[in-house]
Amino acid sequence: EPEVTQTPSHQVTQMGQEVILRCVPISNHLYFYWYRQILGQKVEFLVSFYNNEISEKSEIFDDQFSVERPDGSNFTLKIRSTKLEDSAMYFCASKRLAQETQYFGPGTRLLVL
């Protein structure tokens, strides 16, 4: 069964550095999402992406964040200048057109030092 995949599984970075988190959504899915979960807190929506543009973003998704679909398979989340509070598990998800169920990847654990 197709799955959403994410790389890397873990990333450690220094505060102020740029990080790029990568996701490969399920191949026939057209909607893509990023969520994050700070340790001990709820999973929070960051952004949704459809037809090569952001369709919705949360208040968390400020100018430090950007998303891109650089080719036909990858979906990336970039954090330009990481802060300590960006330390979290980042989940990618995707879904098919006209369906409600989002399918999640295994997550990338980001630690900002």
Add this chain to the structure above:
Amino acid sequence: AQTVTQSQPEMSVQEAETVTLSCTYDTSENNYYLFWYKQPPSRQMILVIRQEAYKQQNATENRFSVNFQKAAKSFSLKISDSQLGDTAMYFCAFLGETSGSRLTFGEGTQLTVNP
């Protein structure tokens, strides 16, 4: 704005027994979807079961079933014949029909199945 609450941070159950995980939500929408996701130690978040609010019949997937009480805004998950592989974090999530495509999650319940 929608909120989802899971009031049980941790639960445990003996193998082969039945356990119920609670979830309540708050919304002003009439049409929406509710989900239970499971996140085992391997970290992959897996869909367990979903329920459409316009359907009165409770959803069932093998050993997993829900008790959906729309008026009470309650959406509990029942796991029958619990197995060791059911040990995981369980998240309840809400998707409103008019609130975009963002999922709103509860805090999660860590379920441990004991042998």
